[in-house]
Amino acid sequence: MISDTAFWALTVALGIGTFLIRFSFLGLLGRKTLPDWALLHLKYVGVAVFPALITPLAVWPAATGGTIDPLRIVAALVALAAGLRFGVIWAIIAGMGSLYLLQFLNHQI
């Protein structure tokens, strides 16, 4: 259960912070550019944050009480393959679809 205080504190702070990031150069800094080392590392922020979020969720899902569920790991890999090959929406369709299919087959056996 998510507490109301935590939710509103996070939402308001995230809203303000995100706005300031968007406003930064366009609003305040103008043509000033970031140093090379900052640009170099900024490029990899997104690609490094997502796997750190995904991997524990896929390997130790809360829905199974944190025990490894091979079906979810396979479905996650299918989603990744579909995302690499076909794009965003296909990753979601393939990920959820393959989990349902695997769960269905698992019940049949």
Place this chain on the structure above:
Amino acid sequence: MGGVSRATQGRPDITQWQAFWRGYLDAAPFILIIIPYSMLFGVVARDAGLDILQTISMTVIVIAGASQFTALALLQDNAPVLIALLVSLAVNLRMALYSAALVPYLGHARLGVRVLMAYLMVDQAFAVAVRTYEDNPEMSKSARVAYYFGCMMLVCPLWYASTIAGAVLGKAVPASWSFDFAVPVAFIAMLAPLLRSGPHIAAAFVSAVASLAFAWVPWSLGLIIAAICGILAGAQAELYLRRRAERGLA
């Protein structure tokens, strides 16, 4: 989109309304991504225990899907608010680069207009707008501003509306649908298009391994450690490739 942009080429006299509608149409293909993606956020948020007002408030206040999913996942995991905030903001740091990229084209606008532009700055519409500005250097300043709002004016109302639709429908989704899995799947969908080069793949791989290795660290700090490991790995891999390329030339 290239075809549509070309239609404006050599016509610096394009009116603001024409530019607005051109932007609106150029951003239209993204409807196919925006609707299911924001509906998914609505469903997942209700599934996590948020009420409809909270779900909609988050979408309107933050208006950045990836960080909304991130914040939600970490709140559900009982991570401290400060950690959840840092990680969610890290997801949005890419927008500082968008902001910088728009300065040469839109930096002339009044402060109030720039505030509104900053609020509406979303990935897909940004990508369309910058490509059009690059392809059409003769576009007037006012046409560029109108075009920008045209792009955003399609994406943003849809983003709100589909979140509401998802939030209303979300209550009807039973636990047997394993909708908890939609969260990692949504992140995977966001990650895949970022894996463009060797260094990007290295960053992702190192971060994934480190997130498991540091999962024991309290207050969800393992997540931050893993992300930093990934960022350093990506940057070092790029530097290594650059050095190797230079040696190859020498």
